[in-house]
Amino acid sequence: MTLQTVLDDIRKRPGTGEVIPVIDPVTEEQITEFTDCGEEVVNDAVARAKASFESGVWHGLPARERAKVMWRIADLMDQHADELAGLDSLNTGMPMAQANMIVPTCAEFFRYYAGWCTKLNGNAYEVQMEGGVSGAYANMHAYTRKEPYSVVGLIFPWNGPVFNACAKLAPALAAGCSSVVKPAEETPLSALVLEKIIAEAGVPDGVVNLLTGYGHTAGAAITAHPDVKKVAFTGSTEVGKEIVRASAGNLKKVMLELGGKSPVLIYDDADLNMAITMAAMGIFVHSGQGCVCGSRIFVQRSVYDQVVEGIAMVANNLQLGGPKEEGSVIGPLISQKQLTRVMGFIDEGKKDGVEVVTGGHRLDRKGYFVHPTVLTNVDRGMRLYQQEIFGPVVTILPFDDDDEAVALANDTSYGLAATVWTTNLARAHNLAKRLEAGTVTLNCQLVFDHNVPFGGYKQSGWGHEFGREGVEAYMQTKSVWAQL
Numbered sequence: 001m002t003l004q005t006v007l008d009d010i011r012k013r014p015g016t017g018e019v020i021p022v023i024d025p026v027t028e029e030q031i032t033e034f035t036d037c038g039e040e041v042v043n044d045a046v047a048r049a050k051a052s053f054e055s056g057v058w059h060g061l062p063a064r065e066r067a068k069v070m071w072r073i074a075d076l077m078d079q080h081a082d083e084l085a086g087l088d089s090l091n092t093g094m095p096m097a098q099a100n101m102i103v104p105t106c107a108e109f110f111r112y113y114a115g116w117c118t119k120l121n122g123n124a125y126e127v128q129m130e131g132g133v134s135g136a137y138a139n140m141h142a143y144t145r146k147e148p149y150s151v152v153g154l155i156f157p158w159n160g161p162v163f164n165a166c167a168k169l170a171p172a173l174a175a176g177c178s179s180v181v182k183p184a185e186e187t188p189l190s191a192l193v194l195e196k197i198i199a200e201a202g203v204p205d206g207v208v209n210l211l212t213g214y215g216h217t218a219g220a221a222i223t224a225h226p227d228v229k230k231v232a233f234t235g236s237t238e239v240g241k242e243i244v245r246a247s248a249g250n251l252k253k254v255m256l257e258l259g260g261k262s263p264v265l266i267y268d269d270a271d272l273n274m275a276i277t278m279a280a281m282g283i284f285v286h287s288g289q290g291c292v293c294g295s296r297i298f299v300q301r302s303v304y305d306q307v308v309e310g311i312a313m314v315a316n317n318l319q320l321g322g323p324k325e326e327g328s329v330i331g332p333l334i335s336q337k338q339l340t341r342v343m344g345f346i347d348e349g350k351k352d353g354v355e356v357v358t359g360g361h362r363l364d365r366k367g368y369f370v371h372p373t374v375l376t377n378v379d380r381g382m383r384l385y386q387q388e389i390f391g392p393v394v395t396i397l398p399f400d401d402d403d404e405a406v407a408l409a410n411d412t413s414y415g416l417a418a419t420v421w422t423t424n425l426a427r428a429h430n431l432a433k434r435l436e437a438g439t440v441t442l443n444c445q446l447v448f449d450h451n452v453p454f455g456g457y458k459q460s461g462w463g464h465e466f467g468r469e470g471v472e473a474y475m476q477t478k479s480v481w482a483q484l
C-alpha cells in the first residue's frame with residue numbers, strides 16, 4: 001500500500017461520524033482524518049469474531065497450518081518493512097533508524113509464536129485420592145487441555161504502534177483466538193497495512209478485526225462487551241483501572257501492561273562511562289515515551305556529581321528533530337496533549353524548587369519537542385517524582401548504601417522495571433532479589449527478547465507478555481476426568 005492509499009483508506013472506514021484528526025507531531029499539521037468507529041461497529045466486529053471462532057476456521061485448523069500462516073505474516077511484514085516503518089515514523093515522529101530497527105523485531109513475534117502453535121499441550125495427572133463419592137477413584141485418569149479464550153480484545157497505545165500490535169496479535173493467533181484490535185487513536189496508520197498483510201497471509205475473514213476509534217468509545221465498548229472473554233491491554237495505569245472496572249460486567253479476564261517509574265541504581269564501582277550513556281539513553285530514547293524508561297536515577301554519593309554532569313552532557317548532545325531531518329536521534333512527543341502534560345510536570349517542579357540541570361523547556365520550533373531534562377534537588381513527595389511523566393524527564397538523587405538504594409527504588413506504586421549498574425556481581429544479584437519490579441536488568445538497559453516474559457509488579461500490570469506465558473495468557477485450562 002502506498003502512503004496515499006493508507007491516508008485515503010482510513011477516511012473510508014465506517015463509524016459514527018465524529019472525526020478524529022491524525023496529526024504529524026513534527027509539523028503539527030493534519031496528515032489525514034478518520035471517523036470514530038463507535039459502539040455499533042464494535043458490536044459488528046465482535047459478532048464477526050465470535051462467528052469465526054464458532055465456525056472453527058482458525059482455531060480448528062491443525063496447529064502446523066496456523067503456524068505456516070503466521071510465518072507468511074512475518075515474511076510479508078519483511079517485504080513491507082519500509083512501509084510499516086515509514087508509517088510509524090510519520091505517525092509518531094520517531095527517527096527512521098529507530099523504526100527500521102523495530103519493525104523486523106515485530107515480524108519475529110509471528111515466527112516466534114508460530115513455533116509455539118504445535119507445543120501448547122496440557123498435562124496428564126496421576127490421581128492420588130482413593131474412595132471419593134463414586135468410591136472408585138483409584139482407576140481414574142485426569143488430564144488438562146489448553147483452550148483459546150474465543151474472542152479477545154487487544155487494546156494498545158501510540159508509543160510503538162507496530163510493536164504493540166504484533167506483541168498481542170502474534171500470541172493471540174498462535175493460541176487460536178479471534179480478536180478485535182484497537183490501536184491508539186493517535187496512531188492508527190500502520191495497523192491498516194497489518195490488516196491487509198494478515199488477510200493476504202491467509203488468516204480467514206473475521207478472525208482479526210481492526211477497529212479505529214477513541215478509547216472512551218470504541219475501547220470502552222470492547223471492554224464492556226459480554227462476548228469478549230479477555231482483554232489484553234497496554235497503556236496507562238489510570239485507564240487500566242477503568243478497564244478492570246468495566247470488565248466486571250461479565251467478569252472477563254484482563255491482562256494489563258501498564259505504566260512505570262523505573263529506578264536505575266548506579267554504584268561507584270560501575271563502568272561509569274557505560275552506565276552514564278545507557279542511563280541517559282534509557283530515559284531520553286523516544287523522548288521518554290517508553291514504558292521501561294528509567295525515569296528515576298539513584299547514584300552512590302561518591303560519584304553523584306560526576307554522573308549528573310555526564311547524563312546532562314549526553315542530554316545536551318542528543319539531536320532532536322523529525323525523521324527527515326539529518327542527524328536527529330530523538331523525535332517529538334506524540335501530541336499537544338502530551339506536550340502540555342509533560343511541561344505541566346516540569347513547570348510545577350520549577351515552582352516547587354527543583355534544580356533544572358539541563359532542559360526544562362520545549363524547543364523553539366514547530367513540533368512537540370521537549371529538550372531532554374535532568375532534575376535534581378527533588379523532594380520525594382513531588383508529583384513529578386511520584387507519577388509517570390512519559391516524557392524526556394529524569395530525576396537524579398544520591399544514596400549511601402544498599403538499604404537506602406533499595407528503599408528509594410521501591411518507594412513507588414509502580415513496579416515495571418529496575419536497573420543496577422555495578423561490577424560487584426554478588427551485590428547485583430542480591431539487589432535483583434530485593435527490587436520490586438517485574439524486570440530487573442543488571443549492567444544493561446533497554447533489553448528485550450521474544451522468549452523472555454515481561455510483566456509488571458504492583459500497579460504496573462497483571463500477567464505477562466512474551467515467552468510461553470505470553471501465549472498461555474490467551475488460553476484457559478480445562479481439567480478432564482475419566483473413569484477407566
Ligand code: NAD
Pocket residue numbers: 155156157158159182183184185213214215216218219220223234235236237239240242243257258259260290291388390416456460461
Ligand atoms: P492510554 O491508557 O491513554 O491509552 C492506551 C489505549 O487505551 C489507547 O488505545 C486508548 O484509546 C485506549 N483507551 C483509553 N481509554 C479507554 C477506555 N476507557 N477503555 C478502553 N480503552 C481505552 O495510554 P497512552 O497514553 O496511549 O500510552 C501511554 C501509557 O502506556 C503509559 O502509561 C505507558 O507506560 C504505557 N505503556 C505500557 C507498556 C507496558 O508494556 N507496560 C508499553 C507501552 C506503553
